[in-house]
Amino acid sequence: MNIESALKETMAIDGALGAALVDYESGMSLGTIGGGQELDMEIAAAGNTEVVRAKVRTLATLGITDGIEDILITLGSQYHLIRLISGSHGSLFLYLALDRARANLALARHGLKRIDNELKV
Template identity: 50%
Template sequence: MSLEANLNACLEIDGALAVALVDTASGMALATAGNPRGIDLNVAAAGNTNVMKAKEKTMKDLGLKDKIEDVLITLTSQYHLIRPLTDASGKGLFIYLVLDKEKANLAMARFKLASIEKAVSV
C-alpha cells in the first residue's frame, strides 16, 4: 500500500481530522492529509518531535529498554496520537494523528492506527 493510501486509511478512523508522517531527526512533516481545523501540521510535527525526543531521553535516563508504542495527548476537544513506525525502513519516523474527541473511539483508533502503522513502509 502506498504512503498516500496509508494516510488516507488513517483518515478513515472515526473522528480523524488530520494525519502527518513526521521525521524525528528533522522535525519535518514528510506527508500530510486531512483538515486539521486550524492546526498547522508542520508546526505540530516539529513540536511533537520534541515530545518524542523528551520521552526517549527520559526512558534512557530511567534505564528503560522498552520501546514506545504510542503517545497520547488528550485535549478538551481532541486526541493527539503519536505512533513511531516499527518497520526498519521507517526508523526515526512517526505518525501523528489528530482526532475529534466527540467522534472518536480512542481504543479503536489506537487499534486501527497500530494496524496501519505496521503496513507503512518508506
C-alpha cells in the first residue's frame, strides 16, 4: 500500500477527522488528508513530531529498549492516535485525529495496525 492509499484507508476509520504520515527525525510530513480550519494537519503533524521525539528520548534515557507501538492523547471531544510504523520504515509515524463521539478507539488502533503492516514507503 502506498502513502496515498494508506492515508485514504486511515480516513475510512470511523470518526476520522484527519490523518498524516510523518518522519519524526526530519519533522517532514510525507502526506496529509482531512483536517480543515479547526484542525490544521500540517501543524498537528509538526507538533506530534515533538511528542514522539520526547517519548523516544525518555525511553532511551530510562534504558527501555522496547519499541513504541502507539501513543494516545485524549481530549474532551477528540482522540489523537500516533502509530509508529514498524519494520524497515525508519522513523515514520501515522497520526490520526478522531471525533471521540463517533470513534471506537479499539477498532481505530486495529485499523492503524493493519495499515502499518501493509504500508510500503
